[in-house]
Amino acid sequence: MLLLTKKMSELNHNKIIIIGAGLTGLCTGCYLQMKGFSTEIYELHNLPGGLCTSWHRKGYTFDGCIHWLVGSGPGDNFNNLWNELIDMKKVKFVDFDYYLKAEDLKGNSFKLFADVDKLEEELLRFSPEDKIPIKEFCKSAKKFSKLNMPIEKAPELYNILDGLKIMFKMLPYSFLFSKWRKISQNEFASRFKNPLLRLAFSMSEFEDMGATFNLFRQSWMHKKSAGYPIGGSLEFSRLFEKKYTELGGKIFYKCKVEKINVENHKATGIKLETGEEIKGDLVVSAADGFSTIYKMLEGKYVGKEQEKWYSTGITFPSLVQVSFGINKDFSSEPHSVIYPVSKPIKLDSKSVYNHILLRIFNFDATMSPPGKTVMYAFFATPEYKYWTDLRKNNLTLYRTEKNRIAGEVLEAVEERFGKLNPYVEEIDVATPATIIRYTNNWKGSYEGWLFVKGLGFINLKRTLPGLENFYMAGQWIEVGGGLPGCILSARNLSQIIEKKFKN
Ligand SMILES: Cc1cc2nc3c(=O)[nH]c(=O)nc-3n(C[C@H](O)[C@H](O)[C@H](O)COP(=O)(O)OP(=O)(O)OC[C@H]3O[C@@H](n4cnc5c(N)ncnc54)[C@H](O)[C@@H]3O)c2cc1C
Known part of the structure; x- marks a missing residue:
């Protein structure tokens, strides 16, 4: 039921158009519907979720997203947010005892335990000579686990009292935070003398990633609020699609938005790839930031901030994900393991890996038939252009390259798990082109903008200079991206829109 207020009813079409049914678009739709606005979502794909997705192949489900969901457990402010839209008690989360097992070729290993005390004990056992960085990391992670992010209100709506309250809340953490945010993850990792500790703590593919990223993950895991939802990422996204439609929202799939229509510097609606035009009072883009600003709006509303970020900002890389459906039980194996490989895995000219990071879905029975297992490796690559050009210009070679990579990865997996070829029933390779x-x-x-060293928890402006009735939300607004960023972005924007258009 549309609850129109005076200001909103002065607008023409009583409708807010949202571009994109990723987690951000769905959450934005939910919050706006809950606030009495009428919304429609236009999505290019035929599924909800965007990056938060999974895909089915021959009885196996390959997951493309959630390793850890901030706010999965009670007692965290993000949990309150998720609960505003879905019933988190009905989602079964796995809180891993450890995040990753690191192994070397000589049979040495350690686990990155979620519990910080266990982690400290394990790492000190494994590498006593690294006592200083181990203690430093663990002490800080424990301290940050007591922090509950102040996320009740959009920062744009803070008054002086809110500002003071937040300053007061953050004060006990500000010294520690400013110390950690000065260093990158790799700089921190280089402090370890032990090479396996260096491997587990470094992020070779994310050169500039700030050390706070790992630290916060550890602190959320410690307080059991960074779990994995049984059923996987698409199932999780579907919960928001369901909520949105129950709230009266409409989603139009297979509707690629080509243009945001503008009259007198006011967004008036959208034009789809098919040529169809849809009018709306406000347009919210929860889709990719670059194509929104430079293609859908033809680069006509670019301020200094957008110019700076889109010319010099560092993004999370793209990736190649190799997934296997294996007719074998791996229940006694670790769910996540990293180890060096004797033969490098070459993805493309810029991405050659001497180690492999494997995820073994022995913790989610919904992903494969009984007795069978999904396993996947994923590798970051900056070579998105190479992969899209290859797919466009030479589909045969593109497929050959995918097969070659799958073969190299399988060899690396077999180095650790023994002969698997006869058991592999399905192989799927997703590239940046995918x-x-x-x-x-x-x-x-x-994941949008990389959380590089030097940055705090910041967001880009949600509007563009000179353009009215238009907003942006999602991983291209909230630096660091991720699913909590989606719901936070959506919630903050809905508060801003409510304030502006409701009395
Ligand atoms: C392998 C992997 C692992 C990850 N692991 C985690 C994790 O463990 N925890 C975590 O919190 N996050 C994780 N993330 C990140 C998280 O998935 C993203 O940050 C988040 O899903 C982004 O959501 P979004 O809605 O902002 O953007 P998107 O998911 O990109 O959604 C944008 C939507 O807009 C649509 N769209 C784009 N252009 C148009 C157009 N022109 N017309 C119509 N529709 C359009 C797209 O199809 C898409 O559905 C992971 C991501 C990946 C890929």
Whole structure:
């Protein structure tokens, strides 16, 4: 039921158009519907979720997203947010005892336990000579686990009292935070003398990733609020699609938005790839930032901030994901393991890996038939252009390259798990071209702006200079991306729109 207020009813079409049915678009739709606005979502794919997705192949489900969901457990402010839209008690989360097992070729290993005390004990056992960085990391992670992010209100709506309250809340953490945010993850990792600790803590593919990223993950895992939802990412996204439609929202799939229509510097609606035009009072883009600003709006509303970020900002890389459906039980194996490989895995000219990071879905029985297992490796690559050009210009070679990579990865897996070839029933290789085709994300990035060292928790402006009735939300607004960023972005924007258009 549309609850129109005076200001909103002065607008013409009583409708807010949202571009994109990723987690951000769905959450934005939910919050706006809950606030009495009428919304419609236009999505290029035939599924909800955007990057938060999974796909089915011959009885196996290959997951493309959630490793850890901030706010999965009670007692965290993000949990309150998720609960506003879905019943989190009905989602079964796995809280891993450890995040990753690291192994070397000589049979040495350690686990990155979620519990910080266990982690400290394990790492000190494994590498006593690294006592200083181990203690430093663990002490800080424990301290940050007590922090509950102040996310009740959009920062744009803070008054002086809100500002003071937040300053007061953050004060006990500000010294520690400013110390950690000065260093990158790799700089921190280089402090370890032990090479396996360096491997587990470094992020070779994310050169500039700030050290706070790992630290916060650890602190959320410690307080059991960074779990994995049984059923996987698409099932999780579907919960928001369901909520949105129950709230009266409408989603139009297979509707690629080509243009945002503008009259007198006011967004008036959208034009689809098919040529169809849809009018709306407000347009919210929850889609890729670059194509929104430079293609759908033809680069006509670019301010200094957008110019700076889109010319020098560092993005999460793209990736190649190799998934296997294996007719074998791996229940006694770790769910996540990293190890060096004797033969490098070459993805493309810029991405050669001497190690492999494997995820073994022995913790989610819904992903494969009984007795069978899904296993996947994923590798970051900046070479999105190479992959999209190859797919466009030489589909045969593109497929040959995917097969070659799958073969190299399988060899690396077999180095650790023994002969698997006879048990492999399905292989799927997703490349940057796949990400771009299905989600349209700039450079095939899988999480938007990288949380580089030096940055705090910031967001870009949600509006563009000179353009009215238009907003943006999602991973291209909230630096660091991720699913909590989606719901936070959506919620903040809905508060801003409510304030502006309701009395
Ligand atoms: C492998 C992987 C692992 C990840 N792991 C985690 C994790 O463990 N925890 C976590 O929190 N996050 C994780 N993420 C990141 C998280 O998935 C993203 O940050 C988040 O899903 C982004 O959501 P979004 O809605 O902002 O953007 P998107 O998901 O990109 O959604 C944008 C939507 O807009 C649509 N769209 C784009 N252009 C148009 C157009 N022109 N017309 C119509 N529709 C359009 C797209 O199809 C898409 O559906 C991971 C991502 C990947 C790929």
